[in-house]
Amino acid sequence: MSNIFDELQWRGLVAQTTDEAALREALEGKLTVYCGFDPTAPSLHFGNLVQLMQLRRLQQAGHRVICLVGGSTGLIGDPKPDSERVLRTKDQVADAVASIRAQAESFLDFDGDNPATMVNNLDWTEGISALDFLRDYGKYFRVNAMIKKDAVSARLNSDTGISYTEFSYQILQGLDYLHLYRAHGCTLQVGGSDQWGNLIAGVDLVRLADSAHVHALTSPLLTDSTGRKYGKSEGNAIWLNPEMTSPYAFYQYFVNVEDSEVVKLLKVFSDLGSEEIAEYERQVADEPFKRVAQRALASAATTLVHGADATEAVQAASEALFGKGDITALDARTLRDATTELPGGEVAVGTGIVEALIAVGIADSRNAARRLIGDGGISINNDKITDVEASLTENDFLHGQVAVIKRGRKHQAAARLPQNSA
Known part of the structure; x- marks a missing residue:
């Protein structure tokens, strides 16, 4: 595609712009964004x-x-449409800033001929006095325009109202654009479509304070199949921190994306071109049961966020749990992540297989457990069990954690070693 704007549009990453024709022309050169x-x-x-x-x-x-x-804007918080945010302490925000900086640095190139730049808006706002803030920046903002912002308007019409602290957020964010315009020649800000009002606040401030014209570009908010946006406040957050959403859970989430969503997400989170995407779209239409597009999406997204090694590990875990892979070859972290959501229960070393099947919910009685074993339908760590008198040994608990018990291929449970026995 001849212009990056065309590619962003094709990938579904354009919702609103201040001036599409002018932005297209500007993107033919080199912008700071x-x-x-x-x-x-x-x-x-x-x-x-x-x-x-x-x-x-x-x-x-x-x-x-x-x-x-946003070391400073994070101390205030973008107004939510339904309630006031609980203000976080300076130490909490500082810790989060350090964590988020480290995450963001893995997605952009900070070396080479065109290195990215990382900045913290606390660096240029912390020293501004209240009087300077009001005189030098507040004078450019009109209250009648500020109250038209969706979140502000919703709060004004609610019983809770809105504090001046959160009301001032859009001035702080507008100040960011003005500073970056002056210090770095930045002329484009991007964000989600729910940030349009804040982006425009910055565009207007640059125009009024410096008589300059700059651009804003938003992308649509991605939503799941129920129409809810993917975000931490929606109760369905998929975190980029592996301690908050494990690489295995991250991968499995995208493997299970519905057919109606997968092509849209492939365009956003992979570098696949139009011909390759078209082929996946065909496979979704003609052979949806194979879930080829979902596996491609899960692989691309997991590699992007967690790296190729993590992707290989979770793919091996998926094959071990749902296919014929070697579950004993999984490392301790991947095994733990892969079995966290499995039903099951605590089972001690030496427990009979029959009792273990009942304890983890595979069978509801001793007779049923014996029948399943006799029919050859039970395996432990993918090894078939034929002896109804057998017991779980220490070696069955992989990494001293868990034994995976299966009934057939679809029903599985985790026999977890009690913590005081590990």
């Missing part, structure tokens, strides 16, 4: 990944990118 991420949690989530991919693609197209972590 930024996106901000507030540290309102100790990790970025799947929704933030959309904007990281936006920056990544713009950088690969030759544009200079700035990743902003």
Whole structure:
């Protein structure tokens, strides 16, 4: 595609722009672009990944990118439409800033001929006095325009109202754009479509304060099959921190994406071109049961976030649990992550197989357990069990953690060694 704007449109990453024709023309040259991420949690989530991919693609197209972590805006919080945020302490925000900086740095190139830049807006706002804030910046904002912002309007019409603290958020974010315009020549800000009002606040501030015209570009909010956006406040967050969402759970999430969503997500989270995407779209239509597109998406997204080694490990775990792979070859972390969501129960070393089947819910009685074993339908760690008198040994508990018991191929449970026995 001749213009990066065309590619972003094809990938479904364009929702709103201040002036599409002017932005297209500007993207023919070399722009400086930024996106901000507030540290309102100790990790970025799947929704933030959309904007990281936006920056990544713009950088690969030759544009200079700035990743902003909101050390100051994170202390205030972008107003929610339903309630006031609980203010986080300075130490909490500082810890989250450090964590998010480290995450963001893995998606962009900070070396080479066109390195990305990482900035923290606390660096240029912390020293501004209240009087300077009001005189130098507040004078450019009109209250009648500020109250039209969706979240602000919703709060004004609610019983809870809105504090001046959160009401001032859009001034702080607008100040970011003005600073980056002056310090770095930044003329494009990108964000999610729910940030349009805040982006426009920055565009207007640059115009009013410096008589300059700059751009804003938003991407649609990605939603799941129920129409809920992917985000930490929605209760369905997919975190980028492996301690909050394990690589295995991350991979499995995308393997289970519905057919109606998978092509859209492939365009966003893979570097596949139009012909390859078209082939996956055909496979979704003609052979959906094979889930080829979902596996390609899961592989691309997991590699992007957690690396190729993690992807190989979780693929091996999937094959071990749902196919014929060697479950004993899994490392302790991957085994733990892969079995966390399995039903089951605590089972001690020396417990008979019959009792173990009852304990983990595979069988509801001793007779049923004996019958399943006699029929050859039970395996432990993918090894078939034929002796109804057998007992679980220490070696059955892989890494001193868990033995995976299967009934056929679809029903499985985890026999977990009691912690005081591990």
